[in-house]
Amino acid sequence: MKYRLLIVSLFASYLCFSQSYVSNMAVIKSELEQTSYSKDSTANALVIYDYGNSFIDKETFWLKVQIKQKVKILKSSGFDRGEIEVTLYKGKSSKERIDNIKGATYNLENGKVVKTELSLNAIFKEENEYSTTVKFVLPNIKVGSIITYSYEKQSRFMNKFQPWYFQGPDPVLYSEYNTSIPGNYDYHVKLVGGIPLEINDAKIERNCLEVGRGGTADCTVSKYVMKNIPAYKPEGFTTTALNYTARIEYELSVYQGFDGTVDKITKTWKDVDQELKADKDFGKQISKKSLIKGVLPEQISSINNKLEKANAIYQFVLTNYNWNGKIERHDVSVKNLIKEKVGSVFEINLLLENLLTNEGFTVYPILVSTRDNALATKIFPVLSEFNYVILKTTIDEKDYYLDATDKYLAFGELPFRTLNQYGRLIDFKDGSYWEDIIIEPFSLRTHRVKLDSFIEDEFTGTIQSKYSGYHSHQQKREYNENPTSYLENKINEFTDIAIENHKVEDFDISKSSFIEEADVTLEPEFIGNKIYLNPFLIKFFEENPFKLQERSYPIDFGYKDIYNYSIQIKIDDDLTVLEIPEPINYILPNKSGSLLFNSELNDESLILYFKVQFNLPIYAPEYYPYLKKFMDKVVEIQNNAVIVLEKQ
Numbered sequence: 225m226k227y228r229l230l231i232v233s234l235f236a237s238y239l240c241f242s243q244s245y246v247s248n249m250a251v252i253k254s255e256l257e258q259t260s261y262s263k264d265s266t267a268n269a270l271v272i273y274d275y276g277n278s279f280i281d282k283e284t285f286w287l288k289v290q291i292k293q294k295v296k297i298l299k300s301s302g303f304d305r306g307e308i309e310v311t312l313y314k315g316k317s318s319k320e321r322i323d324n325i326k327g328a329t330y331n332l333e334n335g336k337v338v339k340t341e342l343s344l345n346a347i348f349k350e351e352n353e354y355s356t357t358v359k360f361v362l363p364n365i366k367v368g369s370i371i372t373y374s375y376e377k378q379s380r381f382m383n384k385f386q387p388w389y390f391q392g393p394d395p396v397l398y399s400e401y402n403t404s405i406p407g408n409y410d411y412h413v414k415l416v417g418g419i420p421l422e423i424n425d426a427k428i429e430r431n432c433l434e435v436g437r438g439g440t441a442d443c444t445v446s447k448y449v450m451k452n453i454p455a456y457k458p459e460g461f462t463t464t465a466l467n468y469t470a471r472i473e474y475e476l477s478v479y480q481g482f483d484g485t486v487d488k489i490t491k492t493w494k495d496v497d498q499e500l501k502a503d504k505d506f507g508k509q510i511s512k513k514s515l516i517k518g519v520l521p522e523q524i525s526s527i528n529n530k531l532e533k534a535n536a537i538y539q540f541v542l543t544n545y546n547w548n549g550k551i552e553r554h555d556v557s558v559k560n561l562i563k564e565k566v567g568s569v570f571e572i573n574l575l576l577e578n579l580l581t582n583e584g585f586t587v588y589p590i591l592v593s594t595r596d597n598a599l600a601t602k603i604f605p606v607l608s609e610f611n612y613v614i615l616k617t618t619i620d621e622k623d624y625y626l627d628a629t630d631k632y633l634a635f636g637e638l639p640f641r642t643l644n645q646y647g648r649l650i651d652f653k654d655g656s657y658w659e660d661i662i663i664e665p666f667s668l669r670t671h672r673v674k675l676d677s678f679i680e681d682e683f684t685g686t687i688q689s690k691y692s693g694y695h696s697h698q699q700k701r702e703y704n705e706n707p708t709s710y711l712e713n714k715i716n717e718f719t720d721i722a723i724e725n726h727k728v729e730d731f732d733i734s735k736s737s738f739i740e741e742a743d744v745t746l747e748p749e750f751i752g753n754k755i756y757l758n759p760f761l762i763k764f765f766e767e768n769p770f771k772l773q774e775r776s777y778p779i780d781f782g783y784k785d786i787y788n789y790s791i792q793i794k795i796d797d798d799l800t801v802l803e804i805p806e807p808i809n810y811i812l813p814n815k816s817g818s819l820l821f822n823s824e825l826n827d828e829s830l831i832l833y834f835k836v837q838f839n840l841p842i843y844a845p846e847y848y849p850y851l852k853k854f855m856d857k858v859v860e861i862q863n864n865a866v867i868v869l870e871k872q
Contacts, residue, residue: 245258247397247398249294251294251337252337258296261298261395263395264773266457268298268394271296271395271397272398274292274390275292275399276386278290278403284378285433286378287379287386289379293374295372308361309358310322311356311358313355313381314354314356315381318380320381323375324376326374327341327342328340328371328372328373329362329363331366331369332368340363342373382476384475386474387473390470391453392456393457395452395454396452396453399453404444408480408482410480412474413472413473415470416468417468418468423447424449425447426445426446427444428443448472459770462777462778464595464598468778477490477604496607497652505556510574516579519562521540534619535635538628539734541575541628545567547569547630550568552568553610572628572629574613576626577589588651589615589650590649590650591648592614592646593647594644595782596641597611625638625661627639632704638661640783643841646658646661647659663841665693667692667696667785668785668788669691669764669787670690671687671761672789673685674686676794681750682747684746687741690739692737694782696738699738700738703731720761721761722744722746723742723743723744724745753872754802756866756868758863758866760863764862768859770852779845779848781842785838786836786837786838790834792829799869800872801825801869802868804868808821808857812854815839830867832865
C-alpha cells in the first residue's frame, strides 16, 4: 500500500485536555457544568470527541464507516447541532446504507446527570433520484446540554474512500480517524489545510481479508489524530472554505484484482495531456486556422507593433463576442461562438487563442480553478477540479495573462475570480506544467483633497480620485453603464460634504485607470471659535474587517494594493492651526505592509498624508494577529483623527 500524504507533521506526544472534558463518548458531570470554552468565547458548540473508523467488512466486502461524536451545546444558536443529516448516495447497481443509529442528550438536573435517548420516531428519510438523506433530531436540547450520537454507513463505492473532516463550524477538542485499507487498493491520500496531525501512525495487518481459493490481502491500518482544532469561521479576504478546511481526502489510483488484473484509475499528466489534445472540447478547438478564417479585420492583421496588434486582437474579441456566464468545459465550439456572438469562457478565450496564434503569437491555455471552486490538486491530475481557462502569451520578453470575458479588463488583466494562486499550463509539444498566477503591479486607490477657501464658515475645494488596476474595474463599469446613476450614488455617498460639480477626467474602457474630480463644499463643526475637523472626508475602511479571535486560513486579497489619501488646507489670516494629529509609522512583519500618517505645516497650508500598503497578495495565517492590529490602527486614524483650527 503506497501513501502519498501531503503536509503532514508527526508528533509523538499526546496533548492533555482540560480535566473537565474526556476524549471518549462517556459523559461526566464536570463536562455538563462547563458553561463556555475559553479559547473561543464566540463558539455556539464545542465538539469534545469526534471519532471515525473506515474498513472493509470481511464478510460482505462493503466499506463500513463508523461515526461517533460528542458535542457540548454552549449557546441557543447551537441547538441545530442536534439535527443530524447523513447523505447516502445511489449508484446504478448499488446504494449506500445506514445502520445502528443511536443518540442521546445529557442534561444536569438538580445536580444529577439525566439522559434522554433518541426515539425511533425522530429518524426520517428523504429520497431523490441520486441520494437518500437520513435525518434524526436529538431530544431535550438546552444550553449546557451534551449530545452524543453514532451510526454506521455501508458503501460499495470504493473510488473515493471515506474522507474525514477534522475541522468544521465549531472548535474541536479531539478528532480521530482510523482506516484499514486492503493493499490491492492504492489511494492518493491528501491532507488539506495547514493544521498538523498530532498522531499519524500506520502499520501492516497481514491477511486482513480472505477470498476464495486462498486469496488474501494485507491491509494498511492508519490512525490520524488532531487536537484543539479551531472552528472554521468564514471571514472576508479569502477563497472557498474547501481550500483550507482541515480534512483527509482519498483518490483511488490503482486497483489490483485478486485475479491479477490491474486497473489504473488515476492517470499521469502525460496521459492527461494526450487526452486533452484529442478532446473535442479543448484540443480540437486550439490553433485551428480553419476555424477563424476571415474573422480578423485586415486593419488589425496589418499592425506591425506586436504589443499593439495583440491588444487590438484582444479588444476585437471583447467588442464583438459576449460571455454567457458559463464556465464549464462542455460542448465547446469556437465555430458556434463566431456565428452566435455569445459563448462560454472556453469558447471566448480559445477564440482569442486561435486569433493570436494565427498572427504569429505563441499562446498557451492555462486551466485554472476559480476562487469559489477550491484549489486544484497538484500531486495527481483531477481534470474535474478545473472549471476555467485563461491564456498566457509572451511579447518582447514580458508575460501577459489574458481573459476576454470582461470588457472592463485591460490587456494583461485577469478577472478577480481567477486569482487562485496557480493553474496548469497546457503545452502539447513539451508537456504541461504548473504555472503560478502572480499579479505583479499594485492596484491603487488615491484621493487628493484640496480645501483652498474658507468663506462664511465653509470650506470649498476639490477632491481628485484616481483608481488603477483592480480598484478601477467597478468604477469603470458603473460609470459606463449609467453615468447619471453613478453621479447620484457619488452624491449620496457623502453625508458631510456637498458635491457641486463632478467630472470624469480620464476614462477609457480599455485602460486600467479611472480618474474623476469633484468640487466640494464642507461645513465644519464649530465649538466657539474653534473648528474641529476630521481630515478624512473619504474613508477606505469604515471598520476593521478582521474580527475573529483566531484564523487558521490565509488572508487572500488576490492582489497587492495601495491606498493613498492626502488633504491640503489653505491657511490664511482667518485661520490658526491649534492641533494636528500625531504622526504614525507602522510596519507589518517582514516589511509585508506599511501604514504611514504624517503632516506638514507651513505658513500657507497644512498637509496631511496617509498611506496604507499591502505588499503581499496572500498573507499566511500567522500574520492574522498583526493584520488585525494593523487594521485597528488604520480604522482608528480615519475615525478619530482631528485637526483643531481657530477662526480669527
